[in-house]
Amino acid sequence: TQLLEQSPQFLSIQEGENLTVYCNSSSVFSSLQWYRQEPGEGPVLLVTVVTGGEVKKLKRLTFQFGDARKDSSLHITAAQPGDTGLYLCAGASGNTPLVFGKGTRLSVIA
Amino acid sequence: KAGVTQTPRYLIKTRGQQVTLSCSPISGHRSVSWYQQTPGQGLQFLFEYFSETQRNKGNFPGRFSGRQFSNSRSEMNVSTLELGDSALYLCASSLRPGTGEAEAFFGQGTRLTVV
Numbered sequence: 001t002q003l004l005e006q007s008p009q010f011l012s013i014q015e016g017e018n019l020t021v022y023c024n025s026s027s028v029f030s031s032l033q034w035y036r037q038e039p040g041e042g043p044v045l046l047v048t049v050v051t052g053g054e055v056k057k058l059k060r061l062t063f064q065f066g067d068a069r070k071d072s073s074l075h076i077t078a079a080q081p082g083d084t085g086l087y088l089c090a091g092a093s094g095n096t097p098l099v100f101g102k103g104t105r106l107s108v109i110a
Numbered sequence: 111k112a113g114v115t116q117t118p119r120y121l122i123k124t125r126g127q128q129v130t131l132s133c134s135p136i137s138g139h140r141s142v143s144w145y146q147q148t149p150g151q152g153l154q155f156l157f158e159y160f161s162e163t164q165r166n167k168g169n170f171p172g173r174f175s176g177r178q179f180s181n182s183r184s185e186m187n188v189s190t191l192e193l194g195d196s197a198l199y200l201c202a203s204s205l206r207p208g209t210g211e212a213e214a215f216f217g218q219g220t221r222l223t224v225v
Contacts, residue, residue, distance in 0.1 A: 033214075042114070042200050042216030043153075088153065095207060097143060097166050098214065102152035 003027070004091055006101035014109055016078050021104045023089035024071045030093050032065055032072045037086040037103070079108045112137065114203050114217035122223045128189040131220045135182050135203030142184040143214070144176060147198040156199075159184055160207040191224045198222075 005024045013019055023032065031050045035043035047056050049065035049072060056063045060083075062075040076083055086105050090098040115134040123129050135142050144156040155168040159178035176186040182203075188195055198221050202214040 035216075040218070042202075042218050044216070045213055048213065090153075095165075097155045097158050097168070099155075100145075100153040 004089055004099055004101035006087075006089060006104050008104060009102070010105050010107075012107040012109065013079055015080055019076050019079055019106070021074045021076075021087055021106070022071070023073070023101055025091060026070065027091070027093070028069050029091035029099075030069070031091075032069075033090045033092065033098070034063055034072070034074055035088040035090065037088060038084075043086075043088055076106075079106075081108045081110045084108050114201055114215050116199075116201050116217035116220050118220060119218065120221045120223075122225060123191050124225055125191055125193060127191050128187065129191060129222060130185055130187045131199055131201075131222075133184045133186075133201030133203075133217060135184070135201075136215055139203040139205055139215075140182050141204045141207040142178055142182065143202045143204075144184070144186050145200045145202065146170075147200055147219070148196075153200065156186065158207055165207050188222075193224050196222060196224045 007022045031048055033048045034046045036046055037043040047063045052067045052069045054065045060077045064073050084107050086103045088100055088103045090100045092098055117132045141160045143158040145153045147153045156170055157164055157176050158166040162178045173189045178184045198219045200219045201217045204214045
């Protein structure tokens with residue numbers, strides 16, 4: 001069974017601080033996706049990383065896929081209250097369904 | 111284009127009852143997946159349909175079932191509801207099944223409460 005472990009589980013920071021969220025597995029994935037979910041809503045896809053070592057930037061968010069395609073990180077620079085939400089990573093492998101981590105709940109305090 | 115539509119948004123049922131949830135995917139998407147989301151377990155895969163065929167099934171009891179119609183709309187049914195079935199049920203649609211390169215779009219979910 002493929003598992004994705006996310007850390008930390010909860011994170012509460014002040015506006016303007018930087019943070020990193022981690023997504024780790026012992027399994028290799030063909031790609032890894034990051035989602036953000038707000039209360040009462042479904043997850044919204046932020047990015048998909050496909051190549052080992054790949055780095056993608058989305059404004060203040062930087063996503064990295066590990067060289068071995070087993071892990072990924074999400075770094076947020078100068079966090080804002082609008083970044084508050086549940087961040088989920090999900091791994092894909094072949095034609096099997098996405099495997100989700102349990103998420104990191106981020107709270108950015110103004 | 112319209113997003114993924116799930117109905118109803120909220121539902122309260124009594125133990126022992128059965129429930130049917132509906133999902134209309136994005137126009138042109140033929141793959142629909144269902145997930146159960148709870149605070150303790152996160153998102154857990156229920157099943158995936160593509161062109162009216164169930165392609166994958168998660169590790170849930172037989173009380174959980176689903177189907178997909180020719181217009182790609184999907185329904186899931188839970189019979190003999192238990193308190194532990196209380197959760198947010200999410201539907202995701204995509205162009206192709208299974209592959210991580212096919213972006214999955216989620217609906218807002220149906221919040222089921224079993225009392």
